[in-house]
Amino acid sequence: MSFTPPLATLRRDGNAVVILDQTGLPWRVVERRLTTLEDVLEAIVAMRVRGAPLIGVAAAHGLALALERDASDAALEAAIARLLATRPTAVNLRLALEAQRTVLAPLPPSERPVAAWREAERQRRDDAARCEAIGRAGLPWIETLARRLGRPVRVLTHCNAGWVATCGAGTALSPIYLAHAAGIALEVFVSETRPRNQGLITHWELTQAGVPATLIADDAAGLLIAQGDIDLVLVGADRIARNGDVANKIGTYLKALAAHAHGVPFLVAAPATTFDPACPDGAAIPIEERAADEVLTVAGLPPGANGPVPVRLTPLPARVRNPAFDLTPARWITAILTETGAWPAPLAAAKLFPESDR
Numbered sequence: 001m002s003f004t005p006p007l008a009t010l011r012r013d014g015n016a017v018v019i020l021d022q023t024g025l026p027w028r029v030v031e032r033r034l035t036t037l038e039d040v041l042e043a044i045v046a047m048r049v050r051g052a053p054l055i056g057v058a059a060a061h062g063l064a065l066a067l068e069r070d071a072s073d074a075a076l077e078a079a080i081a082r083l084l085a086t087r088p089t090a091v092n093l094r095l096a097l098e099a100q101r102t103v104l105a106p107l108p109p110s111e112r113p114v115a116a117w118r119e120a121e122r123q124r125r126d127d128a129a130r131c132e133a134i135g136r137a138g139l140p141w142i143e144t145l146a147r148r149l150g151r152p153v154r155v156l157t158h159c160n161a162g163w164v165a166t167c168g169a170g171t172a173l174s175p176i177y178l179a180h181a182a183g184i185a186l187e188v189f190v191s192e193t194r195p196r197n198q199g200l201i202t203h204w205e206l207t208q209a210g211v212p213a214t215l216i217a218d219d220a221a222g223l224l225i226a227q228g229d230i231d232l233v234l235v236g237a238d239r240i241a242r243n244g245d246v247a248n249k250i251g252t253y254l255k256a257l258a259a260h261a262h263g264v265p266f267l268v269a270a271p272a273t274t275f276d277p278a279c280p281d282g283a284a285i286p287i288e289e290r291a292a293d294e295v296l297t298v299a300g301l302p303p304g305a306n307g308p309v310p311v312r313l314t315p316l317p318a319r320v321r322n323p324a325f326d327l328t329p330a331r332w333i334t335a336i337l338t339e340t341g342a343w344p345a346p347l348a349a350a351k352l353f354p355e356s357d358r
């Protein structure tokens, strides 16, 4: 039993990288060809590629593009620094670039471009394998609930942690796809995830795969949890600290709080590349602040338009805060699903990094 994503989120085409441009979703399925480091930087900052694992793999490919032009030591470090600065919270980006540096730095510049492409491809395949294993780690949780409840399992998810956000089946959605393939009846509640509305991508993914999905406004999640309409909350992560605290899309914290208050299991799904043993706890995780425009506008498809356009929500000048992530304490997390299994949050980092200093 497995799930094959219907499209590639990122692929190499000669000396270019072709991405599924997520800014068109869920209205338009459009690919974009990236041929320079600048193209990749723009794609990550503008969230044409997004999702913690995919950002890392995109950065690894961006480095290969950069080295095609200049593979000197200085250019290697400059490109890594520029890619690292694109998005601060998802640690996958740093790990992907550090893995590239480990491979590339000992090589003479002439050998670096080929090696960089090879390492980028290794990371792409590796992410797909990790997603599949996360699905297998999460499936028993859904199977058990289905058996116990004897009716469709109602899962709440937030943001987009599906195939669109990775190079494989996704993280949080991977167990859902496997459960659906196994014939387990599910209903997935998807919060829209303002300001960027990544929930719309999740709703699109699930609907395309034939998984029953119900879109809700972000603030509806508390009521559904409180009145017993949710059996399981399942979300992704952008960085997980050594103690199991989780940084994920803004809005995750409130869902975890409600789940904790009402005894609903709260699972986080993430590969080892999302763990940061250098962060002792959530307070050490940098939280990305994004542009005010994301709050002041909403993207939609007016009749006759070629693609989504931003519509301004208020004519008034407005002070805005736009933190893109929040921190969920380990004590509210029932388990973290990783490629090595399901672990209590405080133990997860220890299981993945037994050698690290803690």
Ligand SMILES: CSC[C@H]1O[C@H](OP(=O)(O)O)[C@H](O)[C@@H]1O
Binding pocket: 050, 051, 052, 053, 158, 159, 160, 161, 162, 165, 166, 170, 171, 172, 198, 235, 236, 237, 238, 248, 249, 250, 324
């Ligand atoms: C599969 S990880 C998905 C993760 O990435 C999202 O962040 P963003 O849309 O800002 O890249 C979000 O926090 C998801 O859980």
